[in-house]
Amino acid sequence: MDKVEELVLESETNLGSFAFTDFFPAGLGWVIDRISGQHSELHKAFARLSNFFQHVIDDHLKPGQSQDHSDIIGVMLDMINKESKVGSFEVTYDHLKGVMSDVFLAGVNAGAITMIWAMTELARHPRVMKKLQQEIRATLGDNKEKITEQDLEKVHYLKLVIEETFRLHPPAPLLLPRETMSDLKIQGYNIPKNTMIEINTYSIGRDPNCWENPNDFNPERFTDSPVEYKGQHYELLPFGAGRRICPGMATGITIVELGLLNVLYFFDWSLPDGMKIEDIDMEEAGAFVIAKKVPLELVPTPHQW
Structure with missing residues (x-):
């Protein structure tokens, strides 16, 4: 491993x-x-x-x-x-290895990074953690033996938490490069044809012109909001948009939702003894993807019904 x-x-x-x-x-x-x-x-x-x-x-x-x-x-x-x-x-075998590379690099690690950031933000915001777990357990009932994909449609607040996590912590801060098809001008800058363009989705998600209090973790901002992560709203682009949108978006979001739903339904979470919320390190590390530099440490306790 x-x-x-x-x-x-x-x-x-x-x-x-x-x-x-x-x-x-x-x-x-x-x-x-x-x-x-x-x-x-x-x-x-x-x-x-x-x-x-x-x-x-x-x-x-x-x-x-x-x-x-x-x-x-x-x-x-x-x-x-x-x-x-x-x-x-x-x-051919080259195509097979190409698909394996997509699954291996984008389909696994990105989802794991998103779940870690979500749990990090929940640990830093006990109000959100409590509200989310109460909704999950009230909706799914007591002593459920197994979480299924059908359960995902029942937990609305979890989806808001994941959207807010995508906004603050997109797995890839820069989308895959694009190339301009013709000469164009953006905000006074002349950009020639065939120029490679990098889209900084990390900065877009924290832009004060798009978001109120952009550095705050507040899932409620997505309540009744038309903005979502599926590429139709350019304020939130964790999977990109257009013809080059991530082809594994549906699978990726399902993995994240199922993973978080399982750990939040079956376990209660606390910080290690002697550790305070302000001690949680939020430093980032990485290039292609942005993960936590310091591993998240939480203590799981099986939930007593």
Whole structure:
């Protein structure tokens, strides 16, 4: 598990690092990246990630493995083995590793980071924590054995808490780069065609022109608000918008909602002995994604009905 976590952090660090090829003409940037050693580090990091993916694929290909194709790797291997085509497009092992990379880097770590930030903010705001847990338990009832996806539609306040967490702590502070399709002018700045554009969703979520008291954690701000995270409102863009919106948005939000609903329904949470709310460290760390620099420490106690 530690090695997997190292691979994730190494890959995300390389993805979010400054690259000369992004800011200089292709030839010059490529030469500088070679001289600085960045190209070599990037190649080594993703070679290790590719080797990990190959190990997972090999496990699926071992004789005697179940052929029920219950996961995406099994489904895509079946398409490769049958030389399936979508139109003129043929699925290959490179495509499989690309999908695995999306799931591995974006589909797992981003959700975990969001849940940690949500629990951090709830620990810092006992009023919100109490209100949320009361709503969850009153809505779902006592001694529920298992949380299901059907329960997600019943807990309205949880959705507000997650939206507020996305606003203050988007997993990726910068959306995937865009490229301008034509010359344009924005707020007096001339931007040529084919310019790479970075959208800072972190700053947008804390912009006082868009949000009242932007640095406060206040889920109630989304009560009866039309603003949501699905790409139609540019004040809140944790998943991006337009044709390049995150394709795993539905899966990602379901993972976060189910994870939080489970830990908040079944457990009560408190700070370790001797620790106060003001002792919770909010320092951030990361490049491609922004996580807590200091791990969150909370004490779970099974809820007594």
